[in-house]
Amino acid sequence: MTEHSTTTAQSRPDAPASASSGIDRSALARFGQxxxxxxxxxxxxxxxxxxxRPTKAVTGEIFTVTATVFREGHDAVNATVVLVDPDGGEHHVPMTCTNPGLSHWQAQVHADREGVWTFRVEGWSDPYATWEHDGTIKVEAGVDVELMLEEGARVLERSLDADEHxxxxxxxxEQAAHTLRRxxxxVADRLHAGTSPEVEAVLARTPLxxxxxxxxxxxxxxxxxxxxxxxxxxxxxxxEGATQDPDTGLWTSGTFGTAQxxxxxxxxxxxxxxxxTPVHPIGSANKKGKNNTLDADELDPGSPYAIGAAAGGHDALHPDLGDFDDFDAFVxxxxxxxxEVAMDIALQASPDHPWASSHPEFFQIRADGSIAYAENPPKKYQDIYPVFFDNTPDAVYAEIRRVIQVWIDHGVRIFRVDNPHTKPVNFWQWLIADVAQDHPDVIWLAEAFTKPMMMRTLAKVGFQQSYTYYAWRSTAAELREYVTELATETAPYMRPSFWPTTHDILTPYMxxxxxxxxxxxxxxxxxxxxTYGIYAGFEHVEDVPxxxxxxxxxxxxxxYKNRRWDEPADGRPDLSGWLTMLNRIRREHPSLHWLRNVSFHQAEDxxxxxxxxxGGGAGDGSAQDTVLVVANLDPYAVRGSRLHLDLPALGLxxxxxxxxxxxxxxxxxxxxxxxYVELGPGYGHEPVHIIHVTTA
Known part of the structure; x- marks a missing residue:
C-alpha cells in the first residue's frame, strides 16, 4: 500500500477551503442540506x-474504497483515502481515477492492526497536474512561454512548503524551479526540468x-x-468417547476428557x-426422545438445547461431562x-432451569399463568421456554452478560449463537459492544437461517460471522448469484460461514x-x-434423512452417537484425508483467505x-496468489465442458x-x-479441480 504518513500544510481538512468559507450557511440547514x-x-x-454502522475488515484484508470526486472548470482534481489508525495517525493512500467521464475514483487499502479506525476521502485541487497539462500544451505551441515557465517554477516553490519532503x-x-527560470x-530543456519523471515522483509521494x-x-x-x-x-x-453396553444397550456419556x-x-x-454444542445440564421435563419424539424414557439423554436442571443453568456444566477443571483442561x-474453542449459546431454558423458579419474569406468562413454550406454529418445542426480554430487560441483559463472562473467564473467545433472530436486535447490539470493551478479540457467529434483512442487521450490529443459505444453493446459477451478493453488496459488514451439513440441516442434495x-x-x-464448517460424521458420509x-x-x-473413530473404516467412506487436503490448500494459498476477491468464469455445461x-498475501498486494476452481455439480454423471476463462481476473x-x-x-x-475439462463423481475421477495458476 502506497501511503503518506502525514498531512501537508496545504492538505489540512480544517484549512479554509475558499474565501467564502465564513459565509452563513444556515439556509442550507433549513432545507436539510x-x-x-x-x-x-x-x-x-x-x-x-x-x-x-461500522464498516468491517480484518488485519491485512484488502478492500476497495471508491468515491465520486470532481470540480468545476478544467483544473486538475485529485483524491486521497485517509486511514486514521487507533492512535490518531493518518495514512494517506492515493486514489486512481478509473472512469474520468463519471469522475469515479478508487484505491485499495488495508489496515495493519486491530482496533477502531476511521477513513475518509479527500478531494483536492492539483496545481502541479494543472500546470503540467496546460504548460506543456502552451509551451510546445509557443503560447505564453515565459509566463507558463514562471508559473511552473512558482508551483514547485509552493510545494516546498510541505514539511514531509x-x-x-x-x-x-529546487533545482527544477531554478532551471525553469534559466x-x-x-525552452524544451526548461520545460522538461519541470515535468521530469523525478519531479513527478516527488509530487506523487508528497503532493501539493x-x-x-x-x-x-x-x-x-x-x-x-x-x-x-x-x-x-x-x-x-x-x-466423543460415548460407549454402549452390548448386553443392556445402555450408554455411558463421553466426557471432556474423552472428547479431548x-x-x-x-x-x-x-x-x-x-x-x-451446549455443554450445560439438560432438563428432564418434557424431554425429547430419539428423533425428536415426545416419549423419551429416563435413559434418553435429551436435547442439549433444553438447557437447565437442578445441577444448574447456562453457567454450569452437565455433570456427565465433567467439572470446570475438566473443561479448562479441554480448552x-x-x-x-x-x-480455539467455540461455545454454543442458546438463550432458552428447560422448565427445570433455575431461572424458571428464581426469575419467572425472564419468560412470557400466558393468560392461564403458565410459561409459554417455544413455538413456530404449528410446531411446539415443549422442552424449552424462550427467554422474554420485555418484562425486565435490565435484569435479563445483566444476567446474560454475567453468563457470557463465565465462559470468557474459562478461555472461550468464540460464541456460536443459536437462533439469534428470535431475540431483540438491540440486545445483541448492546451485548456484543459491552463484551468488546474488555474483550475485543471475542467472535460471534449468528446461526440465523431467516429473512435476509434480519441476517444483515445482525451482522451490522456486531456479529462477526453468519450462517448462510449456502446449503440450499445447489446450481451454478444460484451459487454465482449468491456468492456475488456476499462478496460485494454485504461484504463490508457480513462475513459468511458455509456449512455443507449441520446437526440441523441435511438437504436432499446431500x-x-x-x-x-x-x-x-x-x-x-x-x-x-x-470461513467454512464441518459437522462431525461428515467424514463417514452420514446422509440418511x-x-x-x-x-x-x-x-x-x-x-448418543459413537462414530468409532478408533476403528478401521471397514468399507465405510472416510473423507478425513479429503478434508485435510482442503485445509492444507487453504493454509498455503492466501487468495482463499479473502472474500471480496472472487471472480466467476463461464463453462458451456x-x-x-x-x-x-x-490476490491475498500480506496486505500490500505483493503476493499475488491465484486459485481457479472447477466443480462438477452433478453428483451422478461425468461432465465434460469447454471453459471460457477471464484471463485478467487470473492476473494474466x-x-x-x-x-x-x-x-x-x-x-x-x-x-x-x-x-476442455472432464470431471466425474467419486474418488479416482474427482469432481473438482482446485488449480494453482502460475505463468507457463
Missing amino acids: EPLGRIPVLDVEPVVDGGR TEVDREVL SALP RELVSASPSTTLLVERPLALTGAWYEIFPRS ERLPAIADMGFDVVYL ARAGELGL SNGGVTAHLVRSALAATLVP RPGAEEHVDNEKYE ENLLVFSKH SWGDRFRAHDLVTGATWTWDDAP
Whole structure:
C-alpha cells in the first residue's frame, strides 16, 4: 500500500477551503442540506447505513474504497483515502481515477492492526497536474512561454512548503524551479526540468494539495483474522468417547476428557476451531426422545438445547461431562494444538432451569399463568421456554452478560449463537459492544437461517460471522448469484460461514448425492468463502434423512452417537484425508483467505461452476496468489465442458497461456482461456479441480 504518513500544510481538512468559507450557511440547514466542500466528494463506499454502522475488515484484508470526486472548470482534481489508525495517525493512500467521464475514483487499502479506525476521502485541487497539462500544451505551441515557465517554477516553490519532503526531494524541486527560470537554456530543456519523471515522483509521494475537501469520516472496525477466515469442526462432546453396553444397550456419556482425545485428529485435519454444542445440564421435563419424539424414557439423554436442571443453568456444566477443571483442561489442550474453542449459546431454558423458579419474569406468562413454550406454529418445542426480554430487560441483559463472562473467564473467545433472530436486535447490539470493551478479540457467529434483512442487521450490529443459505444453493446459477451478493453488496459488514451439513440441516442434495455430493460441497464451502464448517460424521458420509425432515435420522441432538473413530473404516467412506487436503490448500494459498476477491468464469455445461480467487498475501498486494476452481455439480454423471476463462481476473493478459497445477490430483497442464475439462463423481475421477495458476 502506497501511503503518506502525514498531512501537508496545504492538505489540512480544517484549512479554509475558499474565501467564502465564513459565509452563513444556515439556509442550507433549513432545507436539510449538508454543505459541500470546495471540491465535491460524493458516494463514498464502503459505508454501512450511511455511516451509522461500522464498516468491517480484518488485519491485512484488502478492500476497495471508491468515491465520486470532481470540480468545476478544467483544473486538475485529485483524491486521497485517509486511514486514521487507533492512535490518531493518518495514512494517506492515493486514489486512481478509473472512469474520468463519471469522475469515479478508487484505491485499495488495508489496515495493519486491530482496533477502531476511521477513513475518509479527500478531494483536492492539483496545481502541479494543472500546470503540467496546460504548460506543456502552451509551451510546445509557443503560447505564453515565459509566463507558463514562471508559473511552473512558482508551483514547485509552493510545494516546498510541505514539511514531509526529504532533503533529496527538496533538492529535486529546487533545482527544477531554478532551471525553469534559466532563460539561457533551450525552452524544451526548461520545460522538461519541470515535468521530469523525478519531479513527478516527488509530487506523487508528497503532493501539493490545495482546496482540500473531506468526506465525512467512516468508522472502520478492524478485527483479528479469525473473524473472517477459519475452518470449523463441530462436535457433541457427549458423543466423543460415548460407549454402549452390548448386553443392556445402555450408554455411558463421553466426557471432556474423552472428547479431548479427539482434538489431535481435528487439529491434524487442519481445522482452526472446535465448536461445542451446549455443554450445560439438560432438563428432564418434557424431554425429547430419539428423533425428536415426545416419549423419551429416563435413559434418553435429551436435547442439549433444553438447557437447565437442578445441577444448574447456562453457567454450569452437565455433570456427565465433567467439572470446570475438566473443561479448562479441554480448552488448554485445544490451545496447545492450535485450536480455539467455540461455545454454543442458546438463550432458552428447560422448565427445570433455575431461572424458571428464581426469575419467572425472564419468560412470557400466558393468560392461564403458565410459561409459554417455544413455538413456530404449528410446531411446539415443549422442552424449552424462550427467554422474554420485555418484562425486565435490565435484569435479563445483566444476567446474560454475567453468563457470557463465565465462559470468557474459562478461555472461550468464540460464541456460536443459536437462533439469534428470535431475540431483540438491540440486545445483541448492546451485548456484543459491552463484551468488546474488555474483550475485543471475542467472535460471534449468528446461526440465523431467516429473512435476509434480519441476517444483515445482525451482522451490522456486531456479529462477526453468519450462517448462510449456502446449503440450499445447489446450481451454478444460484451459487454465482449468491456468492456475488456476499462478496460485494454485504461484504463490508457480513462475513459468511458455509456449512455443507449441520446437526440441523441435511438437504436432499446431500442425502441423495452420496460421496460425490460430500466431496463437492465441502470443496466449494472451503474455497468460495474464507470461513467454512464441518459437522462431525461428515467424514463417514452420514446422509440418511429423518422421514419428513431435512435433518439426519437418529439425530445426535436426541441421542448418543459413537462414530468409532478408533476403528478401521471397514468399507465405510472416510473423507478425513479429503478434508485435510482442503485445509492444507487453504493454509498455503492466501487468495482463499479473502472474500471480496472472487471472480466467476463461464463453462458451456451449466453443471460446472468455475470461479477464481486472485490476490491475498500480506496486505500490500505483493503476493499475488491465484486459485481457479472447477466443480462438477452433478453428483451422478461425468461432465465434460469447454471453459471460457477471464484471463485478467487470473492476473494474466489476454492471449497468455498458463501453468495449471491441480492441487487435488497433482496433475499439471498448460491452459489457455478455453481449456476442455472432464470431471466425474467419486474418488479416482474427482469432481473438482482446485488449480494453482502460475505463468507457463
